[in-house]
Amino acid sequence: MKFTAESILNVTWLRQVAGFPSAGVVVAVSGGLDSMTLLHALHTWCGDNRAPDLHVAHLDHGLRGAAAAADAQLVAETAAQMGLDWTVERADIPHLVTSGGNLEAVARQVRYAFLRRTAERLGAAFVATAHTKSDQAETVLLRLVRGTSLAGLTAIAPLRPLAAGTPVQVIRPFLNTSRRQIVAYAQHHGVRFREDATNHDLSRARNRLRHRVLPELEQLNPQVGSALARLAAQAREDQQYLMEMAQSWLERHARRAGGRLALPVMELLALPPPIRRRVLHAVAQQAEYPAVASRHVAAIEQILLPTDAIGKCVELTGGRQVRRIADALVFTQA
Amino acid sequence: MKFTAESILNVTWLRQVAGFPSAGVVVAVSGGLDSMTLLHALHTWCGDNRAPDLHVAHLDHGLRGAAAAADAQLVAETAAQMGLDWTVERADIPHLVTSGGNLEAVARQVRYAFLRRTAERLGAAFVATAHTKSDQAETVLLRLVRGTSLAGLTAIAPLRPLAAGTPVQVIRPFLNTSRRQIVAYAQHHGVRFREDATNHDLSRARNRLRHRVLPELEQLNPQVGSALARLAAQAREDQQYLMEMAQSWLERHARRAGGRLALPVMELLALPPPIRRRVLHAVAQQAEYPAVASRHVAAIEQILLPTDAIGKCVELTGGRQVRRIADALVFTQA
Incomplete structure (x- = not known):
């Protein structure tokens, strides 16, 4: 197994993304394994390519009590050691969730608003998140279980506008990288991380799929994660084309x-x-x-x-x- | 729950299928629960609609020893009681499987060849098989696990040509019917059946999905079977349209x-x-x-x-x- 930044980043594809990383990248870092590894790999790769500095963004969701302070401290220390600027903010998600509200959905909304604000303030064109091939496979399965058509199978986008009304794009350099590769890279390079603080927004459904269903499916096909991720990529192409046909009809009729x-x-x-x-x-x-x-x-x-x-x-x-x-x-x- | 033939057959759709059942139907009957129930429901529905007689076809695959004779006898007795003609043939699948050959695939090939021959001999336009919504959901999952694109998600066709070069079509009136509905109907009407002789061609992978994965997914969504079947139906429309675009381009270029x-x-x-x-x-x-x-x-x-x-x-x-x-x-x- 290779342990270079190039080997775990999807660099062939990253090089084809216009403006990446020269137009500015905010890295979303929770302090967990995936995002600390993403920060390490992007920092290494950008250094090799004389890209401008990354910016590190960390949101304390107000959900982890004292542990949250340690998360924020690790992220800030790591950024400082790399010579990078960072932004840390604190939100009070429990306070924002009205009765009956969905904690996960609110946390996500607040997190992406923070990332957008940070990127816009800095004039950065990209927000990089550490979603992995394993996340992609779980998302495809979750959509399948809840009921979906082709649109839902597209799952997590490798690159998409962060929201309507902003030029900022979300990019996922790890979307073709398995959790196993990330663990191996992190061990090899001694990447420091804390027990993943994003686990709190894993729904019970996702945990069930990860710990009970996927291991069962891997008995049938050890490469099932890659198979599901490939399906998502092809579904994205198919769905986009069919939607373009529909939009073009609408404009005419x-x-x-x-x-x-x-x-x-x-x-x-x-x-x-x-x-x-x-x-x-x-x-x-x-x-x-x-x-x-x-x-x-x-x-x-x-x-x-x-x-x-x-x-x-x-x-x-x-x-x-x-x-x-x-x-x-x-x-x-x- | 309703126990009428109309309620477990997909009759709204069946009525739209040109020539069904008036152009002749061979029902593939193994003697198991699904196919004996299909025979009962189709016989009832066709009687109500003054359709011509069905023909019952049963293949002994030469895989079940003495039990196979009892299967064939039950099918023949039931057909006789209904006043229907029947065809029973015996194949020697183990003898036909060369070393390293796939038993399931060979059995399927021989079975469909028998059904085609029987339909062509009688001039029947349709072969009806008892694939259920549960089979459909399992097939979608199996394709997903093994790796698929949109084409594979189309899974089992509700209606398709049996093979190139024959006008006979395969039709699946139970493809929107759950196993639960079938069990309830069979109990209500006292449908006789034998422990499903088709279980021998359930691969270990399919059994694993049925007994270990689907129950887990049903914990997350009790309607997961219907969700997967609906996905298959929509995938079929999408894939067919995209293939037509590709074929039309090929014809021109x-x-x-x-x-x-x-x-x-x-x-x-x-x-x-x-x-x-x-x-x-x-x-x-x-x-x-x-x-x-x-x-x-x-x-x-x-x-x-x-x-x-x-x-x-x-x-x-x-x-x-x-x-x-x-x-x-x-x-x-x-």
């Missing part, structure tokens, strides 16, 4: 006026089912019509064809509706 | 002459990656070039772009090769 959006029924019916399904999903997911889910798409398809469906209506959540009129499907806001 | 097939490189490069991948797969899978697998597709893509790849060659199995010449990719036979 959707008519908007006064908070209404109308789609021509005959043209919808002429579409191949995979494109029609995605057109309805895309319309449904636009900001004004956020509430249409898969079961709504199925219901809408029911009123597309029959002439006796004219006048019929599918209720979406939030008081929105879709009505079939003579030759169009009309989406209205509440 | 492939040039054939003297056992060679040439694809224009510039046009290949202009294709969206999901279509390009499928074009290469489709060429590879045609009878003359059967040996190109996913890794070959990846290797071929490597010699598409760089000008210094001109003259380079990817070796396929069986002595076949693909060579990049100036402006084309040329597939040659051994």
Whole structure:
């Protein structure tokens, strides 16, 4: 096994990403094994390539009590030893989670807002996170278990805009790297880390998959993690292409006026089912019509064809509706 | 729970299948729970709809010794009681499996050849098999574990040509029916069956998924079987559409002459990656070039772009090769 930074970073691909790392990289570091190893490998590789300095960002979620202070201290010490600047912030996630709220989802939202703020303040084009091939495989399985279509199988993106309205992109240099490779690299280089502080946002479902299901599947195929990660990558290409077809159809056929959006029924019916399904999903997911889910798409398809469906209506959540009129499907806001 | 034939057969869909059941149906019956229940439900439903008689087909694989005779007897008795004709044949699968051959694969091949022969002899348009939603979910998981792309997720087809060169189609009326529904129906109607003789062709991998992995996943989502079956159905639509795009491109761009097939490189490069991948797969899978697998597709893509790849060659199995010449990719036979 090789222990170079190049061997655990996806460098062939990283070199093809425009602006990486020269346009500035904020590394999200929890203090755990994966992110401390990412920091070590990126720092080594950037040094070899005379790239500008990385910036280290650490968020204390306010969930780990005294251990959190030690996490933050290790991250800051490591950054200082590397001669890098760092930003440490503290959030109070338990306080932010309203009753019935999802702790994981809130923690994620606050963490990414912090990373975005940090990158924008520094004018950095990238936020690097340490998601691994093992995380990818678990995410694919989790989506499969909860119910998904091709869109869900795309799982974790190797590179994507951090959010609408910012030029910052999230990049995952470890998405093709297995946990085993990371452990070996960390041992070889004496990478310091603390018991992974991100474990707190592993849901019970993910833990169950990691500790009970994946070992069982590895009995059948020791390479199952790679197989699932490869599926995610191909699904991403397929889904992106199909979505482009749907978007291009929408640009040509959707008519908007006064908070209404109308789609021509005959043209919808002429579409191949995979494109029609995605057109309805895309319309449904636009900001004004956020509430249409898969079961709504199925219901809408029911009123597309029959002439006796004219006048019929599918209720979406939030008081929105879709009505079939003579030759169009009309989406209205509440 | 309802116990009518309509409630466990996918009748809304069956009614849309041209020629079913009026064009003749051979029911594949092993004597096990699933297929004996399928026979009972189809017989009831066809009787209610004044359809022509079903024909019952049973193959003794020569794998179960004395038990096989009892299987065949139960199937024949049941058919006779229903007033249906039946065909029972005996194969010697162990004798047909050469050393190192795959018993399951050979058994499947012999069984489908028998079903095809029986349907063609009777002029029946359909062979009905008792694959269930549970089989579908297991097949999706099995493909995922072994490594698959979208094509593999399509899993078991609800309706497909039995083989090239025959008009007979295989139909699966239980593909949306869970094992639980089948058990309930069989108990309610006193359907007789024998310990499923098809269990012998369940691979160890499938048994492991059924008994160890799926129960674990059901802890996370009791409806995981339905979720996987729905994914298979959507994957089938997506994959079919993408394959049609690839086939249509091939018809317009492939040039054939003297056992060679040439694809224009510039046009290949202009294709969206999901279509390009499928074009290469489709060429590879045609009878003359059967040996190109996913890794070959990846290797071929490597010699598409760089000008210094001109003259380079990817070796396929069986002595076949693909060579990049100036402006084309040329597939040659051994």
